[in-house]
Amino acid sequence: MKTYHAEVTRDGKFWFIRVPEIDRSTQALRYKDVPTMTIALIQVVTGLSQDEYDLRVEVRLPDAVRDHLGRAEALREEAARKQSEAAAEARAAVRELLAQGLSQREAGEVLGLSFQRVNQLVKTAT
Incomplete structure (x- = not known):
């Protein structure tokens, strides 16, 4: 065709x-x-x-528009990397508190996170 x-x-x-x-x-x-x-x-x-x-x-598209779109894509990729880094640091913080004997619930209260989020971080730590 x-x-x-x-x-x-x-x-x-x-x-x-x-x-x-x-x-x-x-x-x-x-x-x-x-x-x-x-x-x-x-x-x-x-x-x-x-x-x-x-x-x-x-x-x-005009060159200027393509330039803006390229920059937007680069920023989205950078944001995704930063989000991943932030999650890794949150996991490390949770691990540190748990290693000091805090419960997941206590770690959540101290860090301002829900118990469910702490539990997610613990499960993805491995």
Whole structure:
């Protein structure tokens, strides 16, 4: 089955849609209309119905937007690492208190954690 690609960019008030396989373009006022407009263009030019091909929509974002998205992803990865480190430190704190003879309930009260959270930390400590 043939695949057509809709290369989509923002152009002023409109979404500009280019389909390289048929070397034709169209536009849409709203992003949600991009597939409909692309399908209509392909049908007019090729005569194919929608079930006779696959459509891949590829939005080409401005460099500044891609830069922001890249930074956001890096920050999410850093946050995940920091969350993991924080959990490891919490486990270490719980282990220290338990080693000093505190019960899990007491350790939770001292650390401001629920008994259930202390229990989770103990179980993942191994």
